[in-house]
């Protein structure tokens with residue numbers, strides 16, 4: 001396999017958006033190294049969200065990092081970002097080079113097993129740069145990821161391999177929802193990093 005080549009980048013969406021799957025961009029050794037580092041050194045917290053007016057705590061853990069300690073609102077709860085660690089700066093540089101885009105923040109998700117996932121949504125928070133690229137790096141267990149068109153309801157599935165990069169661009173968030181479906185087939189953890197641009 002030719003790592004770091006741009007030959008095999010494909011837009012997995014048939015229309016109304018551009019979402020490029022770059023395949024595996026980190027070799028096994030690097031993917032394992034960063035997975036372990038992030039598992040140990042990230043300030044993981046159970047996510048809080050307000051759903052139908054009630055505060056809920058998710059099993060999945062999350063963490064927000066950025067270039068400064070900006071405050072942000074996610075799932076109707078306001079929090080403060082952590083400052084990028086050395087490993088996150090390294091990964092950001094690798095991903096910026098691979099995707100040809102820049103980012104100033106990162107949302108990390110830790111799914112302990114296949115029981116944990118994320119429901120259909122699009123990433124359209126007000127603070128996010130409109131139509132800015134969102135680059136998703138997957139570490140640990142391989143999981144299925146699904147898109148659903150908001151009108152036609154067409155579904156597109158992709159397997160996010162360990163060390164792979166998926167970049168959602170242009171009007172993807174306007175026209176498509178995405179989710180990480182729970183699965184009985186996976187019983188080991190996965191870490192996902194989504195690099196984004198927030199307007200501070």
Ligand SMILES: O=C(O)CCC(=O)C(=O)O
Nearest residue numbers: 107109118123180192194
């Ligand atoms: O875990 C993933 O692959 C995606 C996470 C996601 O969609 C998000 O954090 O907005």
Ligand SMILES: [Fe+2]
Nearest residue numbers: 121122123178
């Ligand atoms: Fe998302």
